[in-house]
């Protein structure tokens with residue numbers, strides 16, 4: 001472990017696990033192109049930090065990759081998958097583009113709003129969910145769809161299916 005790595009672990013900004021993932025991604029690019037690992041590095045850092053990136057965290061990722069802070073800030077502020085303030089642990093994004101809209105996306109959004117008691121862009125009081133709409137996620141043939149936490153796709157949604165998905169999450173969280 002390098003001195004620099006040790007320093008960051010001591011500062012507690014990047015966890016060992018995050019550093020392990022960043023190191024893994026760095027092996028995929030030439031040494032002088034570490035900047036290419038910024039997106040996965042920020043994603044792991046964000047996940048480990050509870051779903052959002054503080055300025056210190058963005059700087060720590062940039063420092064670890066030996067790139068100027070501005071490069072990491074450019075990425076973090078450009079992509080919608082990054083949040084720069086605390087948000088719900090589960091990020092629900094319902095696609096409301098044409099195929100999904102024609103197949104009932106508005107009803108899905110209204111149903112989730114009612115169930116969670118939030119409007120789009122808001123986090124539930126318990127910090128469990130944030131609800132958003134999003135642009136086409138390339139799942140148009142199985143519209144309507146929603147994504148949870150930038151990874152899980154749920155397609156051919158119905159109100160019942162939405163409830164099952166959210167019930168499962170609630171059970172999992174309440175059982176902790």
Ligand code: FES
Nearest residue numbers: 095100137139140
């Ligand atoms: S329009 Fe919703 S996934 Fe394409």
